[in-house]
Amino acid sequence: MTLIEARGLVRDHRMPRTALLGPRPVRHALRGVDLDVVEGETLAIIGESGSGKSTLVRLLLGLDAPTAGTVRFDGRPVEPGSAAGTRWLRRATGVVLQDPSSSLDPRMTVGRTIAEPLRAQGVDGDHRALVAAGLRDVGLDPAFAARYPHELSGGQRQRVAIARAIVHGPRLLVGDEPLSALDVTVRAQVLELLRRLRADRGLTIVLVSHDLGLVQHVADRVVVMQEGAIVEQGATAAMLAAPQHPYTRALLAAAPRLP
Amino acid sequence: MSATWLRELLRRPAGAFGAAVLVLLVLCALVSLVWTPQDPFATDPFHRWQGPTAAHPFGTDGTGRDILSYVFAGTRTTVLVAVLSAAVAAVVGVVLAALGALGPRRLREPLAVLIDVLIAFPVLLIAIMLSAVLGPSLGVVVIATGIGFGVNIARVSRGEIRRVARTGYVLAARAAGLGPVRTLTDHVLPNTAPVLIVQLSLSAAVAVLAEAGLSFLGYGAPPSTPSWGRLLNDLQDYVTLYPLTVIWPGLAITVTVLAFNLFGDALREATDPRLVRSRSERTR
Amino acid sequence: MTLDVTELTIRFGDRVVVDRLTFSVPDGARLGIVGESGSGKSLTTLAVLGLLPDRAEATGSVRLDGEELLGLPERRLARIRGRRIGAVFQDPLTSLDPLRTVGDQLAEPLRLHGLASRREARAEALRLAALVRLPEPEQAVRLYPHQLSGGQRQRVGIGAALAASPGLLLADEPTTALDVTIQAEVLDLFDRLVAETGASLVFVTHDLAVLARVCTDVLVLADGRAVETGSVERLLAAPQHLVTAALVAAARATSWTPAEGEA
Numbered sequence: 001m002t003l004i005e006a007r008g009l010v011r012d013h014r015m016p017r018t019a020l021l022g023p024r025p026v027r028h029a030l031r032g033v034d035l036d037v038v039e040g041e042t043l044a045i046i047g048e049s050g051s052g053k054s055t056l057v058r059l060l061l062g063l064d065a066p067t068a069g070t071v072r073f074d075g076r077p078v079e080p081g082s083a084a085g086t087r088w089l090r091r092a093t094g095v096v097l098q099d100p101s102s103s104l105d106p107r108m109t110v111g112r113t114i115a116e117p118l119r120a121q122g123v124d125g126d127h128r129a130l131v132a133a134g135l136r137d138v139g140l141d142p143a144f145a146a147r148y149p150h151e152l153s154g155g156q157r158q159r160v161a162i163a164r165a166i167v168h169g170p171r172l173l174v175g176d177e178p179l180s181a182l183d184v185t186v187r188a189q190v191l192e193l194l195r196r197l198r199a200d201r202g203l204t205i206v207l208v209s210h211d212l213g214l215v216q217h218v219a220d221r222v223v224v225m226q227e228g229a230i231v232e233q234g235a236t237a238a239m240l241a242a243p244q245h246p247y248t249r250a251l252l253a254a255a256p257r258l259p
Numbered sequence: 260m261s262a263t264w265l266r267e268l269l270r271r272p273a274g275a276f277g278a279a280v281l282v283l284l285v286l287c288a289l290v291s292l293v294w295t296p297q298d299p300f301a302t303d304p305f306h307r308w309q310g311p312t313a314a315h316p317f318g319t320d321g322t323g324r325d326i327l328s329y330v331f332a333g334t335r336t337t338v339l340v341a342v343l344s345a346a347v348a349a350v351v352g353v354v355l356a357a358l359g360a361l362g363p364r365r366l367r368e369p370l371a372v373l374i375d376v377l378i379a380f381p382v383l384l385i386a387i388m389l390s391a392v393l394g395p396s397l398g399v400v401v402i403a404t405g406i407g408f409g410v411n412i413a414r415v416s417r418g419e420i421r422r423v424a425r426t427g428y429v430l431a432a433r434a435a436g437l438g439p440v441r442t443l444t445d446h447v448l449p450n451t452a453p454v455l456i457v458q459l460s461l462s463a464a465v466a467v468l469a470e471a472g473l474s475f476l477g478y479g480a481p482p483s484t485p486s487w488g489r490l491l492n493d494l495q496d497y498v499t500l501y502p503l504t505v506i507w508p509g510l511a512i513t514v515t516v517l518a519f520n521l522f523g524d525a526l527r528e529a530t531d532p533r534l535v536r537s538r539s540e541r542t543r
Numbered sequence: 544m545t546l547d548v549t550e551l552t553i554r555f556g557d558r559v560v561v562d563r564l565t566f567s568v569p570d571g572a573r574l575g576i577v578g579e580s581g582s583g584k585s586l587t588t589l590a591v592l593g594l595l596p597d598r599a600e601a602t603g604s605v606r607l608d609g610e611e612l613l614g615l616p617e618r619r620l621a622r623i624r625g626r627r628i629g630a631v632f633q634d635p636l637t638s639l640d641p642l643r644t645v646g647d648q649l650a651e652p653l654r655l656h657g658l659a660s661r662r663e664a665r666a667e668a669l670r671l672a673a674l675v676r677l678p679e680p681e682q683a684v685r686l687y688p689h690q691l692s693g694g695q696r697q698r699v700g701i702g703a704a705l706a707a708s709p710g711l712l713l714a715d716e717p718t719t720a721l722d723v724t725i726q727a728e729v730l731d732l733f734d735r736l737v738a739e740t741g742a743s744l745v746f747v748t749h750d751l752a753v754l755a756r757v758c759t760d761v762l763v764l765a766d767g768r769a770v771e772t773g774s775v776e777r778l779l780a781a782p783q784h785l786v787t788a789a790l791v792a793a794a795r796a797t798s799w800t801p802a803e804g805e806a
Binding site: 048049154179183184185186187188191210211212213214215216217240250251252253254255256257258259 | 579580693722723724725726727728730749750751752753755756775776779789790791792793794795796797798799800801
């Protein structure tokens, strides 16, 4: 069953004027993207910085409005705008960002941070218990709720960010480069955590990454983006074994590997 | 949590000093409404220009008024002006900065221009002009310094608000479903607080100085309102003959301004969990 | 040029962040230093350069061709930095001066050490721009850092580090901020230039796969201590120490491995 259906997505950014009275130049972040995400699959979107992959997931999540095109989530149109109008979408989604040192508010305790989706969406029930359960889900002691982000290691922070993304029981988890700021041993642990969450909860996962290792180890399907367009997509194993597009080939050839 | 920052504040020498002076000022101001050592306005032609005595610890002025009582009563003017002016500055500053940083795109550039124009306004001169026309009044002082400094706050904190609004945790909060107002109150303002606190304490200090200055010139507090600046003006003609008398109102102004600034710096540190923890770790 | 580090200890107050570290880099060797964040690998390179933060205190010995660098007065160190030791840092955006042209910054070490006149510096800048393969060197030297891409900026950083033909090149995570394909190009550039100039190389990274691409030997750091050293091949195949084994295992579990039979 298709969970997300994006059609003809275009997103232009108007840049600052270069001349006093001249027109504002336009940068095309997305140039007409169609994408389907099937419920329960793990999809990786790869490409280099500026390829439009982060813009694409922001549109899928209704955090940004497309210049043209539509997004449907579970058949329902995604219309970015008021917090109340997108609440149903927020309930169904959770996001983990790249850098856990900037994605957690330094002035909030871990407990308040994780409870944020519950407060924002007006979820009923014992928030404290849900936060404790969320911390346990990501392998942290519930006592962590009283700490501040600067008291945690990078890996612990990213676990907290994941707990915040899943505490309200979403169907879709989106990760924007969720491993790239982490040490390699921590990366292995968080990767394992993502796999377990997917197995336990049947989560649909969309990962934005330029890390082929992550893609190979968790993704069922890969979408390759270049300059705002999808240039290739397919099942992970097949694509990594026989890339078709020249850009995909270049990406695979460039990725550092262990001898 | 709320007790933590208070404890942290009082543990810092600057914070303890600032807080002590400010609490003392507020107490004096409140007490002066019902009681002063003597009537601050009572003249006594037989005891003019007295040095410190048991009856008049700060001495008396040229009309025989008790300087201690007058300075004591003057705290209420100072406290009133500082608090109201900082409140006006906070409202003006935060609203302008938040709208200028996060408001509708169409509003942002005009607001930036408006702030620059307002900063160019000579607010104190306008205050003098208004007082000259309408008669001296504290309301004019409060509005002038409040708006004048509020615009400064807007200018300084707009960039900071924009920076915080672009952080990962604000994006994450929006993705969690937090509305724009809650995002502002839960994340943006607390993380802009270091800048705001320092600016607000500075604006209170500047308001105290401005009130004293304007009253000194005869444009601030009306004659019926006890004011340190007005007292200095009354004393200035005889400063070479009785230099000791001007020390008291001058000292009161200096200590108050210093207390506001030290209090602001200490409060900024005490409310930042990162600074607080690193302290406690060091002592452990 | 040989670098000998003996019993190097770095302290912040009473906190020891690098603990009796000993290693040497023979003339022309390529040593990779690998470790996780907080292992002390970046501080070690800063100590060699004499650029530790003021609060840090370094003891032990750092010798370049037998000459002790630790405790040298700043004036003497300044004559060594850029001339005998070149350095490349992680973020090419912040390590270049945004207000000066690429050409200026490429030739700066030559000007600083009085190795080139103004006119010669201009010619040298062109040569260096070509050396690090900046596109259209004639134009490139006139540009400012913000007009370049991340990869091009890092090329400028490498060019400047090599300007005065130093005998030792220090690189601290030079490709971490770059995209994968750009990273591959910059690593190739390192590989080629170090081979051509015969400089010794110390390459600090958290990524074993990147390290394996440019270095022959490796030093593993954990919590400020050297836990294992040896050839890259040997260490990847048969790690002796638990920390190394965990690092290699994690790298294998998270990095990409091409399918069997693929080129």
